[in-house]
């Protein structure tokens with residue numbers, strides 16, 4: 001079932017002198033399962049948008065349809081709570097919200113709030129820990145405070161997964177992690193999507209993360225959605241990148257630079273492997289081209 005937004009609008013403190021525009025008239029259809037990235041400058045409405053997708057905010061105008069939930073300004077708060085459990089939200093720096101004495105209790109917090117039996121809670125905690133690559137026997141009794149940054153983030157993710165959401169929203173999932181921790185979280189997100197067919201919506205400022213993960217990209221500006229489309233199409237369109245003030249991922253920049261120098265490279269995708277294949281293919285094509293028509297390869301430094 002697609003996620004459908006119709007003229008979705010949110011004005012904070014609507015009808016008061018403090019009224020502040022959050023998002024305006026957003027029409028969007030997300031066909032699942034998919035990984036969607038939301039980008040945009042600070043204050044552009046990214047957080048306001050995602051908070052409608054898990055029932056933390058209600059529209060002041062327009063509507064949002066997620067599975068059986070149709071939400072508009074009339075929707076009662078109790079109805080929103082069901083959505084909150086179905087669509088998991090992982091906040092920026094979620095590890096700052098680990099507050100229980102043990103890893104087990106932290107992950108069990110969400111399922112316990114769902115009034116499940118303790119045996120069901122235990123089953124979910126172990127499954128969620130396994131899903132995020134944490135060894136349940138090794139760390140369940142440890143304090144979350146004793147874990148590394150990457151492990152803490154996995155615990156926070158497991159806490160959301162233990163509620164068995166069908167969709168997940170991640171706010172800056174790799175921010176503050178070292179390169180190894182970042183790579184591990186990217187892999188985890190990819191495997192959640194592929195193994196569980198989970199729709200994942202993420203906010204990110206990291207274009208390399210987006211190039212590696214996202215099928216689609218939404219660009220927000222001043223509360224409005226100014227672009228929605230395939231991430232590959234956006235990153236390969238230099239005019240749009242310039243228009244939106246987006247710096248392309250490193251691999252894509254390399255492709256643009258090589259193309260500008262006449263290398264016949266036509267990348268079909270965006271992840272590192274695809275870009276590398278495209279560059280190698282371009283090199284082969286260049287070698288096959290008769291020398292009179294061959295574009296000039298970039299000269300190495302120090303070469304004539």
Ligand SMILES: Nc1ncnc2c1ncn2[C@@H]1O[C@H](COP(=O)(O)OP(=O)(O)OP(=O)(O)O)[C@@H](O)[C@H]1O
Nearest residue numbers: 012020021022040041042043044045046047048049
């Ligand atoms: N609780 C609030 N009360 C009033 N205005 C708000 C509130 N939250 C956000 N806004 C306003 O709504 C607009 C969109 O904010 P939002 O937080 O959605 O942007 P964002 O793109 O997520 O920004 P950032 O990247 O800084 O998190 C901004 O003008 C902001 O000032």
